[in-house]
Amino acid sequence: MKNTKPYAITLDVGGSLLNKTGSWRTDRPVYLDRLPPCNSTCPAGENIQQWLYHAESGEYKKAWLEIMKNNPFPAVMGRVCYHSCESACNRTQLDEPVGINSVERFLGDQAINNQWKVKPGKSSGKKVMIVGAGMAGLSCAYHLRLAGHDVTIFESSPKPGGMVRYGIPKYRMPREKLNAEIHRIEEMGVKIELNTKVFNIAATKEKYGFDAAFLSIGAQNGQYIEIKSDQSLPSLVGVDVLQGIEEDKPSDLHGQVIVYGGGNTAIDVARSAIRMGTQGVKVVVRNSRDKMPAHLDEINEAVQEGVEIVALRSIVEISDGHLVLEKMVTVEGGKSQPTGEFETIPASVVVQALGQNVDPGLFADVDQLELDDGVLDVDFHMMSGIEGVFAGGDMVPSDRNVTIAIGHGKKAARSIDQWLKGEFQQMDEKHEVVDISMMNTWYYSDAPRTIRPILDVVRRQSGFAEVVGDLDEDSAAFEARRCMSCGNCFECDNCYGVCPDNAVIKLGNGKRFEFKYDYCKGCGMCVEECPCGAIKMEPEEI
Amino acid sequence: MAHQQVKFYQTGTLTVGNRLLDEDNRTVQATMDRSNSLDSGHRACQGCGEALGARYAIDAAMRATDNQLIAANATGCLEVFTTPYPESAWRIPWIHSLFGNAAAVATGIAAALKVKGKKEVRVIAQGGDGGTTDIGFGCLSGMFERNDDVLYICYDNQGYMNTGVQRSSATPGGARTATTMPVGPQPGADFDKGKNVPSIAMAHNIPYVATASVDRLHDLEAKVKKAMSMHGARYIQVFVPCPLGWGSQPAKTVNLARLAIESGIYPLFEAEHGEITSVTKIRNLVQVDEYLKHQRRFAHVMKNPEQLSAIQATADRNIQKYGLLGGQE
Structure with missing residues (x-):
């Protein structure tokens, strides 16, 4: 076609989109x-960043359902979890960590108050037995029900809940919240046979026709060391004392209570003793105070309540209503050594809280299962030496706490589900953990002064003592909004x-x-x- | 104040959008139906601050005028990279005439619209600092003193970047350009020269003068919106880092704009009829070397304590003069 256009407009006008x-x-x-550090450290594998995201806009049920994908106990965890997520929180480097634990507690309580439920999965026709209705067993049961399997839990105690019920005092874990969350799991069709101790796994499994088993009997036998004694003082075991308190049995705690040991059980016993009107409570530990295995918050709270920590002492003798203590020193490598110097203190009762062991009774009749160094070995899939028998919680080699137990339950349930279907799946590769250097934190605005003081108090105390009120809705939303959503759009x-x-x-x-x-x-x-x-x-x- | 910062909703109004804010508090740039007045495919360098600032400003003006907008453009990068014949990246009625007459062309358009009775159609003139503070300055001053109904937007990248980075009257002291090389006893641009055009604009007693920055989007949009709610001669100067001319990383453009604000070197304010009505406070004060060290044009300054303290003194004077500290927090 002949170009009839005048000079300078010989080309048709075009948009810049032509220029790629x-x-x-x-x-x-x-x-x-990327993987946020909170998610990365959560032993229960919660997607914390994601549920905070829903909580930020006030979508509390959505947030709760997100927690429930991994953890059926938000109200319990919002109280007793040691929240390693908060220690890892990137926000710590700007001001203070997000109060994840307090928001989780708020969401868990919302669910209980509003009776939010989770539906079980479509029936698979498979039956799984679980031994022990502690956190690991209940978590496993919940996840197995989500996958549609039939679940029966055998529990030797009169009530379900394991160490959360029998080892954590009520001031830290109100029983109505615990009961509500266990009840919700039962409503999904999990059968719990209480007061039923299993003596032979293989026989029980065969008798009732279970396709797989999960063992989570915990570690409930308190360690007891022989101390030279003239029997002038009663000598008790920490876990038994806590169990007695739970069952409202008459207690021997009176007068000057000496708790021996530096773990969480020791602190729980000491704080319970304070609440029972004793005259004084001392916690005697062999190591220096900073080496105590108990959670620092709990030690501090105990001290605030009047518990005295006597560090670097070992009890060598009970004599004439007194304790003979030997002074210890910390030597290179952080261990403590006796010095040969002694002192005596008056006492009314001694409670040993020096750790707990797994009850070996369950394995007596099963050749393939043996405790190694006091715990039961499991493979990557949480499966024991017997095909189809899995184990988790305090009885397997691992750190011991409730959140880890819940994580074990989940992991074992997923493995059992895969094993029942014929083969184990490859785990999805985890995303790279996001470091604060990959972020542009300039954009995160500071919390306004009006909100901060309220939250500071809650953050310090929530999940700790029920004397502290719950986070109200506004504060929960504001606290959630402090989340920087590390690594996720x-x-x-x-x-x-x-x-x-x-x-x-x-x-x-x-x-x-x-x-x-x-x-x-x-x-x-x-x-x-x-x-x-x-x-x-x-x-x-x- | 044009923009009141909203805090704590995770990122408040510091980010472009925020799902937790009311719709009214979100920016034009955060909306899916923004006009994208300056579209993809333009030929600006990677990380061009001017391309970004122009889209921010014109999109905001389009929203404020319900898309009834005409723009006259001075010669410069903004003109060259958007309209290589026969393409145009502009999605608004747009005209380019000469380097120095954008203000006069816009005045003419405004006069024509007035004659035609088209009150709803509004006029913008725009250009770089060279076309504004030097070559177009006579026309600009005329537009101001006649109080013509035009918003003039100057995208200030502190030099003639299109022609190869020569000094303009907006180039800061110490900066290296092709015509102010870092040689001799006074390396870089002279410290005692240059114009402060926002102040000169204020001296004309026009209805509205403001400075803005590509790192403060809410603030920038609020200023454009406010300007478009007024009539008469208005002037907004937008700080737009230039990776090519400044020797900075393209990815750092918005960050550099932020550091200029946070160091006090580029004060953001609004003035009406010659009086300052609001200033944008510094959020986290930084020293000027934080801002300078990312730019090759100041590389020699980083090794020259005398020049460095002269620049710091400029920033400190701004902080004092405009009251850039305290307040909002």
């Missing part, structure tokens, strides 16, 4: 989810905004963003300005 500036790029930005629109080339597409609420690689020049501004570190640059293949 993406060809300039040598590096491309990509969206990714929270749709702040920064990438969409700061791109000079309009090369980011906003996909809409909850759908995040996409890059227009046809136009992205690869400047990396989106990566630099992403507050939470959810974008990275990758070299372009040339």
